[in-house]
Amino acid sequence: xxxxxxxxxxxxxxxxxxxxxxxxxxxxxxxxxxxxxxxxxxxxxxxxxxxxxxxxxxxxxxxxxxxxxxxxxxx
Numbered sequence: 001x002x003x004x005x006x007x008x009x010x011x012x013x014x015x016x017x018x019x020x021x022x023x024x025x026x027x028x029x030x031x032x033x034x035x036x037x038x039x040x041x042x043x044x045x046x047x048x049x050x051x052x053x054x055x056x057x058x059x060x061x062x063x064x065x066x067x068x069x070x071x072x073x074x075x
Contacts, residue, residue, distance in 0.1 A: 039054060040054075041053060041055045042054050
């Protein structure tokens, strides 16, 4: 009985353990920007497939960036 309980415990704990080692922690980008600084220029694809640059809107329109982590990923 003790062996069966021990075997069940080992199987349970091994099922909880990750199958592969955890990936190395990604290096977080550092910035010297402060509140009120001009944002650096960047480019991103639009929903229509064109490339849009922040500088395209500088001085013309206000730009708001919204990040939805894992949105539209199905998981």
